[in-house]
Amino acid sequence: MRRTFWDQLQREVMIEYPAKRIISLVPSQTELLFDLGLNQEIVGVTKFCIHPVAQVNGKTTIGGTKNINLDTIRSLKPDLIIGNKEENQKHQIEELMQEFPVWMSDVNDLDSAKQAIEQIGELVDRAPEAAYLNHLINAGFNDLQTLALRHQIKRSAVYLIWRGPYMAAGKGTFIDHLMALNGIHNVVDTPRYPEVELADLAALRPDLILLSSEPYPFGQKHIQEIQEVLPYTEVRLVDGEMFSWYQGALAVITRKDSKEKETLQKLNHYFSFQEVLSEKIILEEIGVGCQWPIGAIARVKDNQLELNSVLLSKDGEILLQSKEKGSIRDAEAMGRRIGKEIINYI
Incomplete structure (x- = not known):
């Protein structure tokens, strides 16, 4: 299916959706793609793409951010290339645009960074996962600013x-x-x-x-x-x-x-840290990333941590709801108990 997207340079980019052969030209965006749950779809990365180590080690290297190897890129037959205005060379990007769909980010502040995450999530069919990452970013920066x-x-x-x-x-x-x-x-x-x-x-x-x-x-x-x-x-x-x-x-x-x-x-906010920890431990326990239809939210109230989780089907039906409440110090254990409950269900 052909779909049209707009990148952060206000360019129209048409791709076969969802993309099956993606090349990332920027380390941070490579890590983002893996955070969103992609793996097999990523066929090429730069030599500076080092996270996550286990996944990027098996990918084809297409050169550096400033000196990409166009012939290697052509040999990979990508159906989507993701680059960045500041990190990549304009003349090389323009040459790639003549042959392949190229989506470009342009990030200079937190809002444009979150916008890039949201748009890339939509681009690679991972919109819910991108929304969850932006939720974590918003929560984290709100805490940092409050503490500062x-x-x-x-x-x-x-x-x-x-x-x-x-x-x-x-x-x-x-x-x-x-x-x-x-x-x-x-x-x-x-x-x-x-x-x-x-x-x-x-x-x-x-x-x-x-x-x-x-x-x-x-x-x-x-x-x-x-x-x-x-x-x-x-x-x-x-x-x-x-x-x-x-x-x-x-x-x-x-x-x-x-x-x-x-x-x-030194800026760590203990309650917020324990909330996020319990949420992330659920995914760690069951061995998956943000690509699973799992929602979790934790809140501290009256020195007690309440952790709620929901497992959904692909069409949005609620399959399992879980709830834990206890001491803030037990955040990790609470997350692991819910993770085990989900494993037993699936």
């Missing part, structure tokens, strides 16, 4: 993405927007990604210098280098994926090995 306000977090910072020359995330970038949402003022007023000198940054007197893990792999040795020029500024290594990957997890739910886990833990 409560703890009066108001710090100035510079976010460095490159060295030789130094380059910073400036105004109008997704990184700048995320910083502002959480009480961090970006002192770099220049748009996009300007080159900067350490001496000029010293004159701005930021509270923090944040060194991203990507695209430049900043390390411990660079902290000392920078503090020689800015001795009174705190310099920290941060996980670039958590600041710039606009996928389902975004910067709210960190991976177990994330370098930002310790930092974000």
Whole structure:
């Protein structure tokens, strides 16, 4: 069936729906596709697409985000290519558009990131899963902003993405927007990604210098280098994926090995964490992702956690409803009990 969609560049994109052979040209969007429950449909990814590890390892690599291999892409015969305005080269994308359906994202703030998730969900026949991811993102950022306000977090910072020359995330970038949402003022007023000198940054007197893990792999040795020029500024290594990957997890739910886990833990809201934990444990217990027609919602009231879950058929019929109520400390156990109940049913 032929269907027409609009991408974030306001282009009309017609595809065979649902797409069966998808190529992703951006790491964050690759991870999003897997988060939405796709796997066999994804036939090509970039060499920078590293999450989730087990799934991407078996996919064909089509080059980097800036130097995609057009011949490899042609050999895969994709029926949908998903790219990004900022990450991919315009001339290569335009060449692909002559031969294949290409849907492009254009993300520079949280709203456009959530819009991309919603639109990609519709594009790949995973609209309910995308809506659930956006629900988690909304809940997470609401909590982060509330906590930042409560703890009066108001710090100035510079976010460095490159060295030789130094380059910073400036105004109008997704990184700048995320910083502002959480009480961090970006002192770099220049748009996009300007080159900067350490001496000029010293004159701005930021509270923090944040060194991203990507695209430049900043390390411990660079902290000392920078503090020689800015001795009174705190310099920290941060996980670039958590600041710039606009996928389902975004910067709210960190991976177990994330370098930002310790930092974000200081902003962790215990009740909200236990609510989300109990919901996600249900899917973990039964070994599936968001593609299953399962709904779960947890709420803390009067120091008790109430977890409700529903299993639906593909046509929306309620097959099983589950409910657990107990101590907040038992969030994981409650999620696992409901997961086991669902397993026994199916």
